[in-house]
Amino acid sequence: MSDADEAARAAERVARDSYGRLVAFLAARTRDVAGAEDALSEAFAAALRLWPTDGIPDNPDAWLLTVARRRQTDAVRRRQTRNAGEGHLKLIADEIEKAAATPETIPDRRLALMFACAHPAIERGMRAPLILQTILGMTAEDISAAFLIPPATMGQRLVRAKARIKDAGIPFAVPEPEDLAERLEAVLDAIYAAYTKGWSEVGEEGVPEFAGEAIWLGRLLVSLLPAEPEAKGMLALMLYAESRRPARRDASGAYVPLEQQDTSLWDDSQIRFAEALLHEANKAGPSGRYQLEAAIQSAHTARRLANQANWPTIVALYDHLLARTHSPVVVLNRAVALAETEGAGAALRSLAPLADDKRMQSYQPYWAALGHLSAGAGDKQRAIEALTVAIGLTTDPAVRTYLHGRIDALRDG
Amino acid sequence: MRYMMLIHHDDAAMAAADQKQLWADYAAFNEALNKAEGASGGERLEPAKEGTIVRANDVLDGPYADTKEQFAGYFFVEAADLDEAVAWAKRCPSSRFGSIEIRPVHVPKGNWK
Numbered sequence: 001m002s003d004a005d006e007a008a009r010a011a012e013r014v015a016r017d018s019y020g021r022l023v024a025f026l027a028a029r030t031r032d033v034a035g036a037e038d039a040l041s042e043a044f045a046a047a048l049r050l051w052p053t054d055g056i057p058d059n060p061d062a063w064l065l066t067v068a069r070r071r072q073t074d075a076v077r078r079r080q081t082r083n084a085g086e087g088h089l090k091l092i093a094d095e096i097e098k099a100a101a102t103p104e105t106i107p108d109r110r111l112a113l114m115f116a117c118a119h120p121a122i123e124r125g126m127r128a129p130l131i132l133q134t135i136l137g138m139t140a141e142d143i144s145a146a147f148l149i150p151p152a153t154m155g156q157r158l159v160r161a162k163a164r165i166k167d168a169g170i171p172f173a174v175p176e177p178e179d180l181a182e183r184l185e186a187v188l189d190a191i192y193a194a195y196t197k198g199w200s201e202v203g204e205e206g207v208p209e210f211a212g213e214a215i216w217l218g219r220l221l222v223s224l225l226p227a228e229p230e231a232k233g234m235l236a237l238m239l240y241a242e243s244r245r246p247a248r249r250d251a252s253g254a255y256v257p258l259e260q261q262d263t264s265l266w267d268d269s270q271i272r273f274a275e276a277l278l279h280e281a282n283k284a285g286p287s288g289r290y291q292l293e294a295a296i297q298s299a300h301t302a303r304r305l306a307n308q309a310n311w312p313t314i315v316a317l318y319d320h321l322l323a324r325t326h327s328p329v330v331v332l333n334r335a336v337a338l339a340e341t342e343g344a345g346a347a348l349r350s351l352a353p354l355a356d357d358k359r360m361q362s363y364q365p366y367w368a369a370l371g372h373l374s375a376g377a378g379d380k381q382r383a384i385e386a387l388t389v390a391i392g393l394t395t396d397p398a399v400r401t402y403l404h405g406r407i408d409a410l411r412d413g
Numbered sequence: 414m415r416y417m418m419l420i421h422h423d424d425a426a427m428a429a430a431d432q433k434q435l436w437a438d439y440a441a442f443n444e445a446l447n448k449a450e451g452a453s454g455g456e457r458l459e460p461a462k463e464g465t466i467v468r469a470n471d472v473l474d475g476p477y478a479d480t481k482e483q484f485a486g487y488f489f490v491e492a493a494d495l496d497e498a499v500a501w502a503k504r505c506p507s508s509r510f511g512s513i514e515i516r517p518v519h520v521p522k523g524n525w526k
Contacts, residue, residue: 389444389445395504404437
């Protein structure tokens with residue numbers, strides 16, 4: 001990345017940071033997320049356009065508020081001549097007016113907004129898109145690309161979700177301690193969902209970097225909730241995954257599975273940060289799902305030093321995770337680890353209960369693992385069949401090429 | 414929900430692709446479709462220039478539309494929602510050489526009695 005690119009990126013970061021803080025502040029006061037976004041949209045677009053070249057203003061919040069105020073005053077005047085009943089518009093204009101008077105004292109309500117976006121009354125699949133839009137100012141079009149949904153559909157769903165926040169009276173508040181753990185899980189799940197959407201991206205021109213944005217949200221969450229071990233666990237989990245990004249493709253762009261990755265390509269600084277976060281999280285006591293998953297990733301990094309992942313520990317951690325979640329995905333990942341300690345046959349037997357699970361029928365990792373383990377157990381025919389289905393379910397060309405290669409090797413071998 | 418997936422090809426782009434790889438991908442896609450409940454493999458059509466169009470009393474040679482992408486085949490999927498149907502469309506090798514139109518199959522209400 002050139003210096004100019006880096007400066008542009010930094011300017012964009014500040015603009016999104018300030019925008020999210022102002023949307024959260026206005027929405028928390030007026031209960032009108034769409035209205036707050038609307039009031040700031042032109043100012044935000046101007047910031048994204050101007051700051052990368054002109055530089056970041058001394059007080060980004062004041063800059064955005066000034067531009068928004070000018071526009072909002074016009075809008076109120078225009079609408080008032082037409083329709084005197086535009087109460088909420090006036091309300092937002094008043095709030096902007098007040099905030100602009102003392103921009104340095106605007107409280108950070110982003111945590112409350114995140115809890116509103118991930119409220120149980122909001123459809124699960126829309127929580128991550130809602131957070132990406134309100135906190136980071138992403139467009140429906142940017143988000144739709146990562147979530148594989150047509151832009152117009154994503155736009156409609158976002159509008160509906162915001163209307164629901166307003167109409168259903170969803171509170172803009174950090175939940176009381178007795179509800180916090182459960183409600184926090186929804187926030188963490190939403191941010192992690194945004195990360196996994198960005199997991200397969202390979203840096204295409206013009207495509208927003210969702211993985212980076214999700215990590216940024218994770219850091220924000222840890223800074224706003226410093227006492228929550230699961231927030232640290234999730235951030236650590238994302239960082240472990242991110243540290244391996246440079247090793248996931250070889251020089252020719254081909255897919256490299258975790259076991260075969262060149263560990264010298266793993267990013268040390270991200271791993272160290274993740275280890276420190278996980279250590280802090282574990283000090284706080286009982287482990288949640290994200291801490292366990294991060295601990296599994298930590299055990300994988302042992303390969304850097306010992307040349308082999310700590311497989312017995314990994315299997316034991318998956319046992320804990322399975323007891324908590326009963327998730328078929330955990331059964332699957334545990335089986336791959338189990339193959340390393342007890343052999344492919346035992347691993348395949350542990351997968352038997354999944355054969356009747358309808359969700360697995362079109363779940364690519366299930367068929368890829370089944371193929372991998374069948375090959376390990378010497379059942380060539382079954383391995384080729386399963387790997388073929390896996391290819392049919394793959395959308396990533398590099399993974400597809402890798403799987404074709406495995407089948408060719410089985411046929412020749 | 415049941416969706417019909419209508420495949421439109423850019424024949425030139427498809428002809429330029431590695432054919433062995435393409436048909437291996439297609440075979441794999443059909444295998445995956447066979448495993449999925451409620452899905453059914455569709456059919457591939459002969460090129461649009463082999464088609465015939467009848468409109469009122471006129472009988473014309475194909476293709477029907479003078480566009481780069483021509484209707485080339487179809488399949489069905491059973492999906493919980495549009496998102497799942499989109500995932501299937503992305504998996505179909507033809508999505509790399511044209512487009513897949515996703516159309517929910519109409520369910521008659523049955524309250525006309």
